[in-house]
Amino acid sequence: MSELQHTSAATRRDAVIAARDLTKRYGRTSVVDAINFDIAKGEVFGLLGPNGAGKTTTILMLLGLTEISAGRVSVLGFDPARQPLQVKRRVGYLPDAVGFYDHLTAVENLAYAAKLMGLGVAERSRRIAAALTRVRLLDVADKRVATFSRGMRQRLGLAEIIVKRAEIAILDEPTSGLDPQATIEFLDLIRELKAEGVTVLLSSHMLDQVQRVCDRVALFRAGKISIMGSVAELSVKVLGAGFVVEVEADGAGIARRLAAIPGVGNVETLAEDRFRMTADRDVRADAARAVVAANGALRRLSVDEPSLEAIYAHYFQATPPGGVRDAA
Amino acid sequence: MRREGSAFQGVGAVFVKELSDNISSVRMLMLELLIVLTAMAALYEAITALRQNTAEDPFLLLRLFTVSQAPLPSFVAILGFLIPLMAIGLGFDLINSEHNRRTLSRILAQPIYRDALLLGKYLAGLATITISLTALWLLVIGLGLIFLGVPPGGEEIARSLAFLVIAVFYAGVWLSLAMLLSIVFRSPATAALVALGIWLFLTVLWPMLAPAIAQAIVPPDPRFAALGLDTPGTAIWTQLLQRFSPNDLFGEAMLAVLSPTTRTLGPVFLDQIRGAVMGAPLPFGQSVMIAWPQTVGLIACTIVLFVAGYVLFQRQEVRA
Ligand SMILES: Nc1ncnc2c1ncn2[C@@H]1O[C@H](COP(=O)(O)OP(=O)(O)OP(=O)(O)O)[C@@H](O)[C@H]1O
Ligand SMILES: [Mg+2]
Numbered sequence: 001m002s003e004l005q006h007t008s009a010a011t012r013r014d015a016v017i018a019a020r021d022l023t024k025r026y027g028r029t030s031v032v033d034a035i036n037f038d039i040a041k042g043e044v045f046g047l048l049g050p051n052g053a054g055k056t057t058t059i060l061m062l063l064g065l066t067e068i069s070a071g072r073v074s075v076l077g078f079d080p081a082r083q084p085l086q087v088k089r090r091v092g093y094l095p096d097a098v099g100f101y102d103h104l105t106a107v108e109n110l111a112y113a114a115k116l117m118g119l120g121v122a123e124r125s126r127r128i129a130a131a132l133t134r135v136r137l138l139d140v141a142d143k144r145v146a147t148f149s150r151g152m153r154q155r156l157g158l159a160e161i162i163v164k165r166a167e168i169a170i171l172d173e174p175t176s177g178l179d180p181q182a183t184i185e186f187l188d189l190i191r192e193l194k195a196e197g198v199t200v201l202l203s204s205h206m207l208d209q210v211q212r213v214c215d216r217v218a219l220f221r222a223g224k225i226s227i228m229g230s231v232a233e234l235s236v237k238v239l240g241a242g243f244v245v246e247v248e249a250d251g252a253g254i255a256r257r258l259a260a261i262p263g264v265g266n267v268e269t270l271a272e273d274r275f276r277m278t279a280d281r282d283v284r285a286d287a288a289r290a291v292v293a294a295n296g297a298l299r300r301l302s303v304d305e306p307s308l309e310a311i312y313a314h315y316f317q318a319t320p321p322g323g324v325r326d327a328a
Numbered sequence: 329m330r331r332e333g334s335a336f337q338g339v340g341a342v343f344v345k346e347l348s349d350n351i352s353s354v355r356m357l358m359l360e361l362l363i364v365l366t367a368m369a370a371l372y373e374a375i376t377a378l379r380q381n382t383a384e385d386p387f388l389l390l391r392l393f394t395v396s397q398a399p400l401p402s403f404v405a406i407l408g409f410l411i412p413l414m415a416i417g418l419g420f421d422l423i424n425s426e427h428n429r430r431t432l433s434r435i436l437a438q439p440i441y442r443d444a445l446l447l448g449k450y451l452a453g454l455a456t457i458t459i460s461l462t463a464l465w466l467l468v469i470g471l472g473l474i475f476l477g478v479p480p481g482g483e484e485i486a487r488s489l490a491f492l493v494i495a496v497f498y499a500g501v502w503l504s505l506a507m508l509l510s511i512v513f514r515s516p517a518t519a520a521l522v523a524l525g526i527w528l529f530l531t532v533l534w535p536m537l538a539p540a541i542a543q544a545i546v547p548p549d550p551r552f553a554a555l556g557l558d559t560p561g562t563a564i565w566t567q568l569l570q571r572f573s574p575n576d577l578f579g580e581a582m583l584a585v586l587s588p589t590t591r592t593l594g595p596v597f598l599d600q601i602r603g604a605v606m607g608a609p610l611p612f613g614q615s616v617m618i619a620w621p622q623t624v625g626l627i628a629c630t631i632v633l634f635v636a637g638y639v640l641f642q643r644q645e646v647r648a
Contacts, residue, residue, distance in 0.1 A: 056647060063437055065646050085333040085439045093437035095647075099430030103349075115341035116438035157434070 016041045016168060016199050017062060021071035024057050024223075032057050033223035034071060039201060044194050046210040047203035048312065049220030055203040056096065058220075059170055062201075063093055076167060089117070092161030096172035096203075098153060102146035106137055106156055109145055113160050124163075131162035135189060151182035158189055169193055171202040175209055187213050211308040219315065227315070235306030236280045238315045244304040247275045247287050251296020261286045273299075338440030342448025343455070350418060350456040359414045360460055363407075367464060370406050373397035375475045387609070389472045389480040390487055390586045403468065404491070404582045407461075408575055409531060411495060412502040414460070416523040418453045419506025421516035423641065428516070433646045446641055450507060450634065457499040465492050483588075483612050490585045490616060497626040498578040502527070504633035511640050530573040538569035574629055577622040584619035588612075 015038040024032040032054040039045045047055040060066040062073060064080030064087055073079070078086040100109045107128055114124040132138045135155040140148070148156065154174060161169045171190070175183045183206070190213050193200055204210045210217060211231050218228040227237055247258065250273050258277055259267045265278040277283070284301050291298045350356050374395040378388065385391055396402035401409075423446075426432040436442060465488065469480060480488075505526065509519040542565035549559040570576040584590045588609035610618075 060433075060647065065433060065436055083332050084441070085337070088437055089439040091437075093434065095430065095433040095437075097430055098434055100434075101429065101431060112341065112345050113435070113438055115345075116338045116435065116440050118337070118439065160434070 014041050015039060017073070017075050017201065019058075019062075019071065019073045022058065022061060022068065022073050023070040024054070024061060024066065025069040030069075031223050032061070035223075035225045037218055037225060037228060039199060041199055042194065042197050043215045044190065044200040044202070044213055046214035046217035047201070047220060048205075048207070048210060048217050048308075050316070053220035054223040055220055056172055059093075059172055059201070059203065062170065063088065063091060090166060091168045091170060092164045092166030094154070094157040094161060094169070094171045094174055096176065098157040100145040100148075100153060100156060103144060105142050105144055106132065106148070106159075107141045109156065110160055110163055114163050117164055119163075127163045127165075128159075131159040134162055134192070135159045136185075150177045151179070151186070154178060154182075154186060155189070158186070161193075166198065168199045168201065171200065173203055173205065175204060175206050183209060207308040207312055217308070219312070221316075231306060231308050231311070232281070234308070234311050238311045239306065243279045243282050243306065245277050245279060245283055245287055246270075246300070246302045246304075247277070247291065247298070248273055248300035249275075249291045249296040249298045251291060251294045254291060254294050254296050257290040257294050258287055261290060333439075333441075335441050335443040336447070338438070338444040339448045339451070342440075342445055343452045346449050346452030347455055350452060351459075355417060356456065359417045363410050363414060363460065364464065364467075366406050366410065367403055367467075370396075370400050370403045371468060371471055373400050374403060375471065378476060386481075387484055387487075387588055388476055388478050389469070389484045390588070392468055392472050392476075393488065393491065393586050394582075404586065405579075407464075407495060408498075408578050408582070411457070411461075411499045411578075412527045412531070412575070414457060415453070415499045415502035416506045416520065416527060418456060419503045420510055420520040420523050422449045422453070422507050423510045424514050424516050424519060425510075427514060436646055442641055443638070446507070446638060450503065453503050453507075454496065454500055457503070458496050461492055461495050461499070465489075486612050487585050487588070487615070490612075490619070491582060494578065494581045494585065494619065494623055494626070497623060497630065498574060500630040501574045501626055501633065504630050504637065508633050508637035508640070511637050511644065531575050534573045535570060535576070538572075539566045541569055542566040571622075571625070574626060577625045577629075581619040581622035581626070584615050584622070588615055590615065590618060 017037075017039040019035055019037050021034040021036065022032060023030055023034050035058065037045075047058065049055055057066065061068050062075055062080060064084035068081055075087045076090050080087045100106075101112070104112070110128045110131070111124055114128060119127065129138070129141075132141050135158055137152060137155055137159065140152065145153065145156065154177075158169075158171075158174075169190075174190070175186055178186060187209055190200055190202070194213075202210070202214070214231070216228065216230050217234065218225045219234070220226070227234055229237070232243075247254070255267050255269050255275055258264060258275055261277075261279070261283050263279045263281050263283055265280070267275055267277040270276055277287070282303055284303055288298055288301060371392065374392050374397060377395050377397045378391055393404050394402050396405065400406075423432075426435065426445075435445065469485075469488070472478075472480065502523075506519070506523050509523050510516070513519040513522065539562075542562050545565050546559065546561035548562050552559045571580075590610070
């Protein structure tokens with residue numbers, strides 16, 4: 001586990017966010033405790049962890065909205081504590097349970113934010129119209145935000161990031177409180193951002209969604225990053241194997257041949273013609289070749305992708321949380 | 329550590345938004361109605377009183393501000409009472425409402441410093457009050473023209489403008505107090521209650537307490553009492569203590585500016601008025617000099633309260 005942490009802490013050349021021993025103390029308790037991570041340009045990075053683990057605090061430190069107690073962090077090459085305006089000009093932030101001025105319309109809310117960004121009148125209205133179209137709020141653009149549902153507010157918050165043309169989007173629990181349909185739509189919007197080259201940092205409790213959209217995740221616990229990496233990497237670390245492949249095939253010595261495939265952990269013989277193997281990658285193609293090479297008849301080949309849910313549950317059960325604090 | 333960029337970036341945007349919020353708010357409408365109605369009543373009384381006098385007074389217009397006809401206090405006294413209410417009404421939820429609406433972290437994630445938010449909001453509140461007071465001032469001048477029928481002289485206009493400026497500074501004190509409380513207390517209701525408590529204490533209780541405390545410090549001398557006079561030591565202490573209240577500073581400054589015959593605001597010693605022509609008005613410049621320390625006191629009080637709020641807000645957590 002610590003080995004994984006070390007490889008991730010190694011400096012990447014294309015890192016847009018780099019944290020080194022980043023620490024936040026309230027009084028004597030370290031709420032964020034010497035964490036290290038790098039986020040590459042264009043990556044979708046997920047922060048996971050139980051309530052009070054320190055995700056929001058980490059985000060606030062990245063934005064210069066709360067003081068850093070120790071350590072360093074650089075965002076797009078700037079120090080958020082010393083050059084907060086440079087950072088905030090380039091980074092969009094969607095706070096968890098985002099709020100708007102209820103008596104103003106969607107457009108007015110965005111216009112205020114855009115003014116604070118320093119955009120001129122023409123540029124402002126052009127970008128706002130485009131952003132509202134993208135988040136599909138154009139038809140309610142002139143309605144007061146008081147009438148908006150949770151999902152609409154969340155999308156309006158994303159529109160603000162789009163108006164800003166942020167290079168990094170930091171989303172704190174963007175899908176909490178959304179219904180499944182709204183969640184899917186929101187995740188699509190996040191993917192669109194990624195496709196445009198925006199780096200996305202998001203925190204969430206909704207594991208399967210995080211899994212669907214994140215390239216890498218960091219599991220927070222009591223202010224520390226316990227493990228970090230892609231979902232496949234984590235499942236190897238936590239579950240011992242990433243993929244479970246089931247093969248149904250006739251033929252002699254298939255189990256032996258399957259076991260010889262590089263990356264396969266173990267092969268279980270479920271029935272005479274059914275085998276289950278665990279591997280650290282998707283080995284279906286190799287398994288098919290192995291069966292064919294043994295002159296076997298391949299009838300079925302299925303794979304269970306590792307689920308973040310299983311990793312999370314397994315990880316936090318296996319190592320019971322010590323001193324997890326309540327959320328602020 | 330030098331910060332990059334200007335602390336004032338975004339002040340304009342915040343100012344414009346807050347000003348338009350203030351002006352269109354129902355709360356502001358109520359406060360203005362309250363002030364205009366009470367002020368009109370006081371003015372009506374003053375006009376009736378003044379029309380019965382012959383128009384010999386060279387400062388008839390200024391008398392409109394200061395004449396009081398029982399049971400109503402003078403226009404200036406009413407403003408001294410209501411301006412704090414208006415400032416508190418505008419300021420008690422400046423910052424905590426941003427917390428409660430959860431807009432604060434979103435706004436502070438824009439490329440501005442916290443200074444800009446605070447300053448923009450403060451200036452917008454002050455501008456709102458200035459607009460209302462200016463309207464009220466025009467109303468007084470207009471009514472004076474119509475009902476008293478004497479065009480105001482240059483000095484009267486100058487003196488009444490000085491009144492306007494000092495009234496805005498006075499509002500500034502209460503606005504910065506209200507803003508400080510809106511930073512300290514997360515709940516707007518608490519902030520409003522505390523602000524109103526302080527207001528009541530300083531306008532109602534303190535004028536009664538100050539003499540009592542002064543008498544405890546310097547017990548009245550029976551020899552002065554026998555002559556029906558105040559003991560000088562006690563009187564000095566009373567005034568000193570009363571000056572801790574911005575209302576008192578405002579009242580004194582108004583007295584100096586609007587009553588041109590005012591020569592001094594403290595107890596008078598004989599050697600101070602040697603050679604003075606009693607009852608003769610002072611030139612405008614001299615009256616301003618008399619009101620100057622009080623005005624500076626109001627400004628200093630504003631600055632202290634604003635800086636206290638500023639420091640607290642800088643270190644405050646943005647998360648709700
Ligand atoms: N102002 C504060 N003073 C003291 N402790 C605080 C303060 N703010 C937050 N904390 C503590 O910091 C810890 C981390 O809080 P944080 O909000 O970062 O957690 P989180 O991971 O975002 O949780 P959640 O998933 O509930 O949003 C919590 O234990 C919280 O109690
Ligand atoms: Mg959080």
